[in-house]
Amino acid sequence: xxxWSLLRKEYLLTMRRKKFIFMILLLPLLIGVVYQLSxxxxxxxxIKVALCNLDExxxxxxxxxxxxxxxxxxxxxxxxxxxEMIREKEAFLGIIIPRDFTRKLEDLNxxxxxxxxxxxxxxxxxYLEFFFQLSLRNYENALLSKAGEGIREEVTKIxxxxxxxxxxxGLVGYGTELxxxxxxxxxxxxxxxxxxxxxxxxxxVPVKEGAFELKNEKGIGAAIxxxxxxxxxxxxxxxxxxxxxxxxxFLLRLRTSGTPNLTYILSKTLFFDLVLTVQFLVIFxxxxxxxxxxxxxxxxxxxxxxxxxxxxxxxxxxxIFSENQGIAILLSLLxxxxxxxxxxxxxxxxxxxxxxxxxxxVFPLSNEMNLLKESMAFGYSLQELKNLNVNLxxxxxxxxxxxxxxRFRH
Amino acid sequence: xxxxxxxxxxxxxIKELSGGPRGIIKNMTFKVRKRDIFGIVGLSGSGKTTLLxxxxxxxxxRSGKVSFYGRPLWRxxxxxxxxxxxxSFFEELTVRENILLFGSLYGAKSPLEVGRRMLKELEMxxxxxxxxxxxxxxQKTRLNVILSLLHEPKLIFMDEPFTGLDYYNRNLLxxxxxxxxxxxxxxxxxxxxxxxxxxxxxxxxxxxEGKKFVYGNVEDIKEKVGLDYVYEVKFKSLSKRALKxxxxxxxxxxxxxxxxxxxxxxxxxxxxxxxxxxxxxxxYEHEIISSRKPNINDLFLKVVSA
Numbered sequence: 001x002x003x004w005s006l007l008r009k010e011y012l013l014t015m016r017r018k019k020f021i022f023m024i025l026l027l028p029l030l031i032g033v034v035y036q037l038s039x040x041x042x043x044x045x046x047i048k049v050a051l052c053n054l055d056e057x058x059x060x061x062x063x064x065x066x067x068x069x070x071x072x073x074x075x076x077x078x079x080x081x082x083x084e085m086i087r088e089k090e091a092f093l094g095i096i097i098p099r100d101f102t103r104k105l106e107d108l109n110x111x112x113x114x115x116x117x118x119x120x121x122x123x124x125x126x127y128l129e130f131f132f133q134l135s136l137r138n139y140e141n142a143l144l145s146k147a148g149e150g151i152r153e154e155v156t157k158i159x160x161x162x163x164x165x166x167x168x169x170g171l172v173g174y175g176t177e178l179x180x181x182x183x184x185x186x187x188x189x190x191x192x193x194x195x196x197x198x199x200x201x202x203x204x205v206p207v208k209e210g211a212f213e214l215k216n217e218k219g220i221g222a223a224i225x226x227x228x229x230x231x232x233x234x235x236x237x238x239x240x241x242x243x244x245x246x247x248x249x250f251l252l253r254l255r256t257s258g259t260p261n262l263t264y265i266l267s268k269t270l271f272f273d274l275v276l277t278v279q280f281l282v283i284f285x286x287x288x289x290x291x292x293x294x295x296x297x298x299x300x301x302x303x304x305x306x307x308x309x310x311x312x313x314x315x316x317x318x319x320i321f322s323e324n325q326g327i328a329i330l331l332s333l334l335x336x337x338x339x340x341x342x343x344x345x346x347x348x349x350x351x352x353x354x355x356x357x358x359x360x361x362v363f364p365l366s367n368e369m370n371l372l373k374e375s376m377a378f379g380y381s382l383q384e385l386k387n388l389n390v391n392l393x394x395x396x397x398x399x400x401x402x403x404x405x406x407r408f409r410h
Numbered sequence: 411x412x413x414x415x416x417x418x419x420x421x422x423x424i425k426e427l428s429g430g431p432r433g434i435i436k437n438m439t440f441k442v443r444k445r446d447i448f449g450i451v452g453l454s455g456s457g458k459t460t461l462l463x464x465x466x467x468x469x470x471x472r473s474g475k476v477s478f479y480g481r482p483l484w485r486x487x488x489x490x491x492x493x494x495x496x497x498s499f500f501e502e503l504t505v506r507e508n509i510l511l512f513g514s515l516y517g518a519k520s521p522l523e524v525g526r527r528m529l530k531e532l533e534m535x536x537x538x539x540x541x542x543x544x545x546x547x548x549q550k551t552r553l554n555v556i557l558s559l560l561h562e563p564k565l566i567f568m569d570e571p572f573t574g575l576d577y578y579n580r581n582l583l584x585x586x587x588x589x590x591x592x593x594x595x596x597x598x599x600x601x602x603x604x605x606x607x608x609x610x611x612x613x614x615x616x617x618x619e620g621k622k623f624v625y626g627n628v629e630d631i632k633e634k635v636g637l638d639y640v641y642e643v644k645f646k647s648l649s650k651r652a653l654k655x656x657x658x659x660x661x662x663x664x665x666x667x668x669x670x671x672x673x674x675x676x677x678x679x680x681x682x683x684x685x686x687x688x689x690x691x692x693x694y695e696h697e698i699i700s701s702r703k704p705n706i707n708d709l710f711l712k713v714v715s716a
Contacts, residue, residue, distance in 0.1 A: 008511070012503055252492070256487065256491070257512075258487035259515050
């Protein structure tokens with residue numbers, strides 16, 4: 001009965017705080033959309049490039065660049081102009097094609113091209129370089145095909161000459177040794193003719209195949225997004241709600257009314273589990289496909305429940321040990337931001353140095369993410385969930401700490 | 411047999427209770443009679459709220475015993491209520507929703523019925539479906555009291571229930587508290603409204619720096635404090651030196667200087683010191699503004715100045 005009253009209180013208070021509902025619904029949409037956009041490498045705006053072409057013959061290269069970038073052509077004092085444009089944010093990237101660029105390539109020699117970039121923004125610089133390489137790929141392939149074509153033409157001519165020479169040797173009758181040599185040369189030439197010239201730039205082509213059989217490929221993204229989302233939401237919402245309860249002296253009332261701390265903790269956990277599950281349903285359409293139907297619903301539900309409960313209890317601990325809302329927000333950020341970086345979202349945690357990897361492994365977020373991947377992407381059954389036990393341990397630990405915190409601090 | 415009878419007369423017994431932050435409450439012993447309106451008074455920081463919390467087990471005690479009908483108080487939670495200082499309810503909820511929530515927490519059998527009756531007694535029955543945020547300050551204070559009483563406890567602790575109330579509302583609440591008493595409830599409250607406490611409380615406990623200074627009804631306190639008359643005297647051209655002389659002489663003669671306001675002094679005098687006091691006054695040019703029997707404020711000043 002008391003549990004029901006506490007759940008009802010949480011529900012009514014949440015419904016009366018309109019900004020809460022707004023945050024609960026908007027945050028998953030925002031994080032989901034941002035995640036989708038950030039994993040799609042296509043830029044969302046036109047990339048302006050300042051181009052100074054000193055080589056009249058490099059028409060194909062200019063065309064290739066124009067296909068991907070919005071090109072602004074410059075002339076005259078190119079380098080100074082381009083640098084100024086980048087500093088003034090009029091262009092993201094500057095390119096100078098030198099005078100003898102095409103001639104060198106036609107002579108089958110390496111040719112330099114000059115790139116100017118914003119070195120105060122390394123992330124942008126590396127992405128622009130990536131896009132530049134991408135735009136160059138078709139041009140390079142065309143260049144190589146053309147070179148291959150030229151080689152084949154030359155080889156055909158040599159083969160003609162060789163045929164004539166063989167005929168002559170046969171008529172004169174100089175012996176078999178010379179004929180054998182000519183045959184060997186002919187064989188080598190036909191090998192050169194058959195050669196794929198792209199072999200020169202890309203001799204090994206890796207063919208990738210995942211070791212895991214993913215029942216739902218979109219589940220990986222959903223697991224990452226949902227674990228970050230619940231952590232942020234739970235830490236901020238739950239810690240605030242505990243602090244409000246304390247400020248309204250509700251915790252004092254609970255103690256004098258003989259309501260067990262366990263009932264209070266349970267009501268918060270259950271209610272915020274529900275709120276966070278609603279958030280899951282909000283992001284679900286962003287990652288939905290029919291492959292969700294192949295997942296094990298029981299393990300999906302259990303993993304969502306375990307992860308949301310862990311984060312709710314963590315939020316509760318922050319609320320219990322923070323003197324006020326400001327400290328609670330600082331603590332929440334302290335727990336989320338650094339660990340977001342070491343959870344393996346931005347850089348694989350497997351490649352971290354040992355101490356950092358240890359922290360990453362110990363922090364709940366990485367383990368939560370792994371558990372959600374197992375249920376959302378791999379479609380494991382309850383028995384197959386390898387990360388369930390470690391997460392259950394967190395759940396018990398935080399439950400115990402919350403109980404002790406309430407008992408001794410309030 | 412004797413102890414059983416004592417438990418019935420004094421349901422709440424506090425024995426050598428010490429504790430609180432920095433051990434502020436020291437060696438507190440007193441009994442509260444059934445149907446008492448027991449007022450705890452004292453200066454700010456004297457430990458009134460801490461004493462309530464210590465009794466209720468909300469702060470850790472160092473030593474001592476609190477028993478209610480012979481059992482530890484925490485075992486009788488259903489029989490007790492606590493009304494914290496300020497507004498300890500949810501302003502986002504309506505009065506009805508708050509009543510249902512707190513009633514359920516305290517295990518009240520019919521919270522809405524009791525709540526309605528109390529709202530009527532405190533002249534706010536029409537506010538049942540209003541959001542608590544729409545109530546005036548006085549109404550919020552009254553609601554705060556009601557929410558502690560929904561389970562109709564036998565013993566209610568109220569921490570500064572009159573804070574922020576005007577005279578009319580204070581009067582309303584005192585009458586309500588008296589009604590509770592008539593229904594068999596024992597009330598323990600802290601307040602700094604001495605006049606009203608003197609008028610309405612059946613027993614008073616005056617705290618000073620966490621210690622029991624005096625305890626009993628007003629007559630007991632008067633006797634223990636030892637004041638028979640209070641004189642308010644205005645001196646003409648009172649220098650600092652003269653003031654020091656007067657205070658020193660009073661101390662020598664056993665006369666209490668209760669208050670000093672520039673050139674006007676308030677003296678507390680016992681019957682046997684009356685002549686000595688008149689002798690002292692003759693030495694200075696003065697005017698007696700008032701002479702009267704001491705009230706609770708005077709006693710309190712004596713306590714503070716002691």
